[in-house]
Amino acid sequence: MRILALLAAVLLLPCLLTAQIAVAPKKTTPLPIIDVHVHAMKVSPGLPAMCPWFLRDMPGSDPGSPPPPFLSTGCAVPLQPAHSDKEMQDSIMATVKRLNMTLVVYGDPTIIRNWKKVAGDRIIPGIGVSSPKDMTVMAFTDSLSSGFYKVMGEVAPQYQGLSPSDMSLDAYFAAAEKLNIPVGIHMGTGGNGMANLTQPKYRASMGNPLLLEDLLARHPKLKIWVMHSGYPLADDMIALMGANAYVYCDMAGLIWSYSQVEVNAYLKRLVQAGFGKRIMYGTDLLIWPKLIETSLSVIENADYLSYDQKRDILFNNAVRFFRLDPDKYK
Secondary structure (H helix, E strand, C coil), rough: CCCHHHHHHHHHHHHHHHHHCCCCCCCCCCCCEEEEEECCCCCCCCCEEECCCCHCCCCCCCCCCCCCCCCCCCCCEEEEECCHHHHHHHHHHHHHHHEEEEEEECCCCHHHHHHHHHHHHHEEEEEECCCCCCCHHHHHHHHHCCCCCEEEEEEEEHHHHHCCCHHHHHHHHHHHHHHHCCCEEEECCCCCCCHHCCCCCHHHHCCCCCHHHHHHCCCCCCCEEEEEEHCCCCCHHHHHHCCCCEEECCCCCHHHCCCHHHHHHHHHHHHCCCCCCCCECCEEEEECCCCCHHHHHHHHHHCEEEHHHHHHHHHHHHHHCCCCCCHHHC
């Protein structure tokens, strides 16, 4: 009997192996990610490498001395810049495909259109106005009405020394409200020495999220997300979101420039305050393609976030805010 049982087992072995092969799990598509803050810009040769979290130390300087370097390269593996428009596009498109990403993009119109030709609906184009000198209200409205641009952003009046509620910009926001276009507004820090070294019109006080209150009161149906989450003014950001149910925020920029301890403390503060359903993932991607992976690592390694909270930040919140169909991203 033992011989017969052994013989039967040998004869059945190929069938069992075939069955195991047949039910082997197929390679699955990564869970979708939406990056709500990507800059498409022409790449200039000779751009510097950059260390992530380069603003973890911000030494002062003296007017009679050379200014401190804005970017730090004193790390083991600095991020390398793209060296051409094609290199940047190829790298970003490969990342979009590999990580199952969708990007909300603003910047150079030609670059945006080139990216969209390659990635289709994975690219959501935006157009921004930071000063009435940028374009007329009619030209802006026509651009939004064309259907190509789905987002008003990045809007950055802070660099012009303007409040987002300044009446010189009101007609542009009125157009976005009428056309049901979401708006991304830069609010918060600009980096070490921004006002007296690189952007003389920049005012830190114009980055206070509470400056949005008059704008929101005039346009109650306008959907706004505060870029950079109003860093470092967490209390004001929390107060604004508490008073305005349509306001969201992103963690772009500070997520890879300030110290990881500081970034995690800021994100944790917003989540603890109850706004985990209104924080969106963003990079503030510039000319260093690997900033995407660098930024993602902060969210993925955040031990104070649950799996569901991470999925909200990386995908679900943006789907809700931009009124997207989640089934298209599976």
